[in-house]
Amino acid sequence: xxxxxxxxxxxxxxxxxxxxxxxxxxxxxxxxxxxxxxxxxxxxxxxxxxxxxxxxxxxxxxxxxxxxxxxxxxxxxxxxxxxxxxxxxxxxxxxxxxxxxxxxxxxxxxxxxxxxxxxxxxxxxxxxxxxxxxxxxxxxxxxxxxxxxxxxxxxxxxxxxxxxxxxxxxxxxxxxxxxxxxxxxxxxxxxxxxxxxxxxxxxxxxxxxxxxxxxxxxxxxxxxxxxxxxxxxxxxxxxxxxxxxxxxxxxxxxxxxxxxxxxxxxxxxxxxxxxxxxxxx
Numbered sequence: 143x144x145x146x147x148x149x150x151x152x153x154x155x156x157x158x159x160x161x162x163x164x165x166x167x168x169x170x171x172x173x174x175x176x177x178x179x180x181x182x183x184x185x186x187x188x189x190x191x192x193x194x195x196x197x198x199x200x201x202x203x204x205x206x207x208x209x210x211x212x213x214x215x216x217x218x219x220x221x222x223x224x225x226x227x228x229x230x231x232x233x234x235x236x237x238x239x240x241x242x243x244x245x246x247x248x249x250x251x252x253x254x255x256x257x258x259x260x261x262x263x264x265x266x267x268x269x270x271x272x273x274x275x276x277x278x279x280x281x282x283x284x285x286x287x288x289x290x291x292x293x294x295x296x297x298x299x300x301x302x303x304x305x306x307x308x309x310x311x312x313x314x315x316x317x318x319x320x321x322x323x324x325x326x327x328x329x330x331x332x333x334x335x336x337x338x339x340x341x342x343x344x345x346x347x348x349x350x351x352x353x354x355x356x357x358x359x360x361x362x363x364x365x366x367x368x369x370x371x372x373x374x375x376x377x378x379x380x381x382x383x384x385x386x387x388x389x390x391x392x393x394x395x396x397x398x399x400x401x402x403x404x405x406x407x408x409x410x411x412x413x414x415x416x417x418x419x420x421x422x423x
Contacts, residue, residue, distance in 0.1 A: 190249060195262065197244040197368035198297045200331070204242045204262070204366070208255050219255040226256040228263045233287040240290045240363025241266040269369065278376025282314065293375035294363035298327035300394065303370045307379030308386065308396050315384055315398075323353040331364040389413060 193211050195204055205219040212219075228238055238259065243266035247258060269275070270286055279289035296309045316323055326340045332351035333344060345354045350361045367375075383396040385403035389410040397403050 192246050192248045193258065194246050195242060195244045195366070197371070198294075198301075198365045199242070199244065200336070200365045201237075201239045201242055202334070203336075204259075205255075208258050211249065212253060212255065212258075214255070219259070222255040222259070226259050228260060229267055230263060231287050233285070234362070237362055238263055240287075240294050240366055241270075242366045243269060244366055244368045266366075270372070275372065275376060282376060282378075288359060289375045290367065290372065291359050291363045293367035293371040294365045295323070295325060295327060295360075296374050297367040297371040298331075298365055299325060302392070302394065305386075305394050305396075306371055306374035307377065308381060308383060308394075310374040310378035311381050312383050312386055312396065314378055315382065317358065319384070320357070321384070322355075322357055323359075325353050328353040328360050328364055331360070 190211050193207060195207070199207075202220075206216070208214075208219040209216055223236070223238070228236075228241075230236065230238060230241055234241065242259065242262040245262070245265055247261055250257075270290060275289065276286055279286050282289070284292070292310060292313055295313060296306050299309050300306060313323060326338075326345075328351045329340050329344050329347070330336070330338075332347070332349050345352070348355060350356060351364070353360065381396065382398040384398050385400065386394055386396045387403065387406050387410055388394040389406060390413055395403075395406045397406065
């Protein structure tokens with residue numbers, strides 16, 4: 143349904159509003175270097191016994207982690223996709239983004255990239271292809287792949303489980319009103335960045351993942367969501383919200399009123415200035 147909304151420029155979250163939200167996502171997504179491992183024993187010869195894939199990791203981060211834990215040259219796991227024979231939905235077109243399910247994966251005898259990736263995708267298939275997810279997706283006029291895409295956006299935008307359903311509702315409300323999603327998480331994904339922050343030039347860059355320039359959902363998930371984010375995507379919290387901003391940790395405010403959103407953003411800015419202190423020389 144089309145409604146009277148502020149112009150495309152004015153419905154954006156302000157720089158600070160977007161940055162605050164992006165920082166939450168980066169707590170999960172920005173961990174490509176530190177690979178979580180489970181290790182038995184305390185000596186230098188101890189080997190990892192499992193690989194932990196955190197919620198929100200991108201496929202590129204998973205590939206790098208598998209290379210590291212299996213002590214393979216960088217890029218080996220990504221190259222193995224062609225022969226991994228992953229059981230992905232047709233919509234994925236061979237791209238496992240969104241289906242490398244976050245979990246702990248034991249390193250069984252003779253582990254290989256193909257075996258690990260297959261286990262992740264099979265786990266995602268078990269989680270996503272059951273009746274509850276399929277029915278929830280249909281209830282929201284989506285297929286399962288689209289629901290996973292929404293869940294990946296939710297996961298990237300907030301680490302707070304209590305806010306996930308509200309973020310999902312903002313996504314649906316904007317889609318229903320013909321508004322661009324305008325989420326920095328999609329732009330950072332396109333640019334291969336996991337750290338928060340985008341420039342004005344970034345937001346103007348053309349490409350299918352720029353949700354400032356393109357309408358609708360991105361063409362693929364932008365990370366690998368956990369179960370809470372998927373549940374939020376199929377059962378969003380009821381509400382009319384169109385905007386949200388994190389004023390401070392634990393205080394994310396959702397509203398349908400752009401003027402109220404501007405006030406919330408101003409409060410966030412004022413708090414940031416008070417807590418950051420004067421600029422360093």
